Amino acid sequence: MASIKLSVERLTEGLYIKLPLQWTDHPFLLNHFKIKDHQQIRLIKNLGVKFVYLIPEKSDTKPLDPDTPVDALTEDESHFLDRQAEKLWKEKQGRITRLKNYKLKLQRCEKNFNRSMGQLRSIVGKIKSRPVTAIQEAEGLVEDMVDALLESDSIALHLMNDSKESEDIYFHSLNVAILSMMLAKSCGKSAREIKTIALGALFHDMGKLKIPSAILRKTTPLTEPEQNYLKLHTKYSLDLANLAESFPEAAKPILSQHHELLDGSGYPSQLKGDEIDNNAQLVAIVNAYDTLCHPQDPNKARIPYSALSYLFKNKKEQYNSDYLALFIRLMGVYPPGSVVQLSNQQLGLVISVNSESLLFPNVLLYDPSVPSNEAPIIDLEESGLRIEQAIPPHKLPENVHTYLNPRIRMSFYFDADD
Structure with missing residues (x-):
């Protein structure tokens, strides 16, 4: 299936994406999957990648517009995200x-x-x-x-x-x-x-x-x-x-x-x-x-x-x-x-x-x-x-x-x- 290079800033729930990483370099079970929540988006951004590959045929929605404002993380949200990432890494x-x-x-x-x-x-x-x-x-x-x-x-x-x-x-x-x-x-x-x-x-x-x-x-x-x-x-x-x-x-x-x-x-x-x-x-x-x-x-x-x-x-x-x-x-x-x-x-x-x-x-x-x-x-x-x-x-x-x-x-x- 055809894929499109997509900035991580345009990610949203329902997109089917493929990570530009080896399986051992990220905490997710698979290299490609459908994004189910904002937590996964934050985890992807924390991997340090600037883009992912979007597979439109498998997606339920369209990417965010390029000029969509990005909400800043609160300190509590950041700590929670770190704990979730650590948990996923242990599982991985x-x-x-x-x-x-x-x-x-x-x-x-x-x-x-x-x-x-x-x-x-x-x-x-x-x-x-x-x-x-x-x-x-x-x-x-x-x-x-x-x-x-x-x-x-x-x-x-x-x-x-x-x-x-x-x-x-x-x-x-x-x-x-x-x-x-x-x-x-x-x-x-x-x-x-x-x-x-x-x-x-x-x-x-x-x-x-x-x-x-x-x-x-x-x-x-x-x-x-x-x-x-x-x-x-x-x-x-x-x-x-x-x-x-x-x-x-x-x-x-x-x-x-x-x-x-x-x-x-x-x-x-x-x-x-x-x-x-x-x-x-x-x-x-x-x-x-x-x-x-x-x-x-x-x-x-x-x-x-x-x-x-x-x-x-x-x-x-x-x-x-x-x-x-x-x-x-x-x-x-x-x-x-x-x-x-x-x-x-x-x-x-x-x-x-x-x-x-x-x-x-x-x-x-x-x-x-x-x-x-x-x-x-x-x-x-x-x-x-x-x-x-x-x-x-x-x-x-x-x-x-x-x-x-x-x-x-x-x-x-x-x-x-x-």
Whole structure:
């Protein structure tokens, strides 16, 4: 939007302005906002700036005339203003500290994610030649993740870095395992059940290692023979698990039944309702969600918000309704990876959802006055802002898209609060 350079002497309530300062150089929550009272005007003038940028399209009124007389501050008003400025600065410093701590948490989460991904690559590399070792390592990986998940009451789900195209199976498998574990925890399942679900989710698509890449990578509709070949991956996954006697029997139905649907329209056995293993029903929802976000044809990929809405509106008869409702609560209305427009019209990227505040995720803001690697991350509940709508990344202006860097592939990992 076009902006106009405006003298601070012409400020009045209702103007939408942008400060010519870095986010850390003023006490306000955001670099641009609508002026709500005369106190904010006094605070802006006390920053020592001679002008601000006016955004007429977002303003409710017009600037004061240049010759409008300025009221002098009384001594009491000046002291009050100083106290308010000091209060705002303390709040701002608190936000900056929390932002630094939050970014440290993200770094820790990213480190754990990369370690888990490395372990999964090692497991997959051994699954055919050394299945017993692979299963043992997978059980160790699952044990560590579940223990971390259960140690804390407050769990945040974070958006991770992009994946490499050639490693789709790893990222999909870890995604489904992570989200299935979190869903199982929210259902109140025991540690033993969560570990069974996590192991089954981790191996649910390993049979695709035996499917030709030409079929897996094909972006045009599959022929019927190709579809039938692809559907064999459930059998192949089970075959791989059966190579190791130690693979838990309770996890095997997840491998063979995660494409079965309650109405009998799934595969490979067209099972219906309670004929489908309960844990397989749980993993099926998570698998469907991640597949909607990352289909074989990238042009058909849905944004997280759209994927959840699609499952809820169109697939309720095919999936366990209790698990689906809990999954939507777990992910939040706007899951990590969603590009959103806020109530102040600012754009941002949802990067984490806290299970304690589902409607108020943490959002990385688009602010061209701040380097992208220093972009503020705000807690919506604290900010008083709300999300108005989700925006498909391809509709973003190029400069906004580059800044926010919405992921082509969304990968998730959790972080337990200390």
